[in-house]
Amino acid sequence: MDGIHDLGGKQGFGPVRHTVDAPAFHAAWEKRVNALYSLAVRLGVFNMDEYRHAIERMEPRHYLSASYYERSLTSLATLCVEKGLVTRDELERRARGEFPLALASANGRSNAPERERFRPGDRVRARADHVPGHVRMPAYIRGKTGVVVGESPAYPFPDAHAHGVDAADEPTYDVRFSSTDLWPSSADPAYVHVGVFQSYLERVEEPATSGA
Amino acid sequence: MSDPTRSPGPVAPVARVAPVAPIEQRVAAIESVLDDHGMAPGEFIVQAAHLVEEKWVPENGARVVARAWTDPAFRSRLLADGKAAVAELGFEMPRHHRHLVVLENTPAVHNVICCTLCSCTAFTIIGLPPDWYKDLEYRARVVRESRTVLKEMGLDLPADVEIRVWDTTADTRYMVLPMRPAHSAGWSEDELAAIVSRDAMIGVARL
Numbered sequence: 001m002d003g004i005h006d007l008g009g010k011q012g013f014g015p016v017r018h019t020v021d022a023p024a025f026h027a028a029w030e031k032r033v034n035a036l037y038s039l040a041v042r043l044g045v046f047n048m049d050e051y052r053h054a055i056e057r058m059e060p061r062h063y064l065s066a067s068y069y070e071r072s073l074t075s076l077a078t079l080c081v082e083k084g085l086v087t088r089d090e091l092e093r094r095a096r097g098e099f100p101l102a103l104a105s106a107n108g109r110s111n112a113p114e115r116e117r118f119r120p121g122d123r124v125r126a127r128a129d130h131v132p133g134h135v136r137m138p139a140y141i142r143g144k145t146g147v148v149v150g151e152s153p154a155y156p157f158p159d160a161h162a163h164g165v166d167a168a169d170e171p172t173y174d175v176r177f178s179s180t181d182l183w184p185s186s187a188d189p190a191y192v193h194v195g196v197f198q199s200y201l202e203r204v205e206e207p208a209t210s211g212a
Numbered sequence: 213m214s215d216p217t218r219s220p221g222p223v224a225p226v227a228r229v230a231p232v233a234p235i236e237q238r239v240a241a242i243e244s245v246l247d248d249h250g251m252a253p254g255e256f257i258v259q260a261a262h263l264v265e266e267k268w269v270p271e272n273g274a275r276v277v278a279r280a281w282t283d284p285a286f287r288s289r290l291l292a293d294g295k296a297a298v299a300e301l302g303f304e305m306p307r308h309h310r311h312l313v314v315l316e317n318t319p320a321v322h323n324v325i326c327c328t329l330c331s332c333t334a335f336t337i338i339g340l341p342p343d344w345y346k347d348l349e350y351r352a353r354v355v356r357e358s359r360t361v362l363k364e365m366g367l368d369l370p371a372d373v374e375i376r377v378w379d380t381t382a383d384t385r386y387m388v389l390p391m392r393p394a395h396s397a398g399w400s401e402d403e404l405a406a407i408v409s410r411d412a413m414i415g416v417a418r419l
Contacts, residue, residue, distance in 0.1 A: 039251060077238070097230050174384070
């Protein structure tokens, strides 16, 4: 989904609030939430793709105003309700107030029917897909061309795995893009590498100039 | 829908009037639900605290870096297959992290990692991500304004250094192998490990 979480390249944000030796947690409840969601994953209540997608499905204003661990909590609670571990009313009775949850999910999808194996050096384009459910392709590479620099072992396909849809595991490719192709005339020159699932990619044929 | 904190949620799309419960009460509520289902959340919270405070710490990655600086064969193995190489030093990665790609900084190339979609990191090796790594600002800006963001964070790279940003959008994980500082010649592996920071392994600092 073209959600609010897909932040890469969004403009208007201020300086990074960086401190040396910055903490991962700011309050004891944050550590509890981190433990509780990972326990639920370990016990198979939901998987990491479902967890990520339930964060992405948060109402955008809630997403932007919530802290990192409030987003984590919201995903955990949403999935517990959706999986039938508790009703929302019971959850709110126990919380003694409203418990904001994420919005409903759209449908997932399986692997792209036409997939091929790429090798380092291959030129590839991120398909111009618009996916209503979970997807791990950041919108900033949609339709953009890059070069494969690495291949990773096969992983569950997130667009399916977040929705209980059957799919084959597939490799991901580290694809190198140029920031000035991604955001012409409005980016600092750099290479931007993205881990891209095979289903999101199509080959770009080289112009036939080499005779090879 | 005018109030963002009153999203209808997946179950009951009706107007809700109760005030939002304080966060600690919401956490306690969900913990009690897991407890009802026999998941023993209290025990796991204690175990997880140990993991995040003592096991998954940047000192792990620092040892990996110090070994790579002092053992060329290890460095080659680390660059070829990061997950197998860190396992040699006893460091594990979660099952869903199937690949660790180690990115070597050189005088001409500087690598920096991020996760624009959420907060993914090789957390068992370089430690849990710091707060700013998960903030909207870093996620939005570092892919597009890398040199500017690094400069704002205190790393003013020479103009001829090529910047390579790595966005952790799949389950492959990355870490930066920083350049060994010139003044550290002859140091022991322990002394070297002591100067390797989490920021340097993310790539927002040089040593």
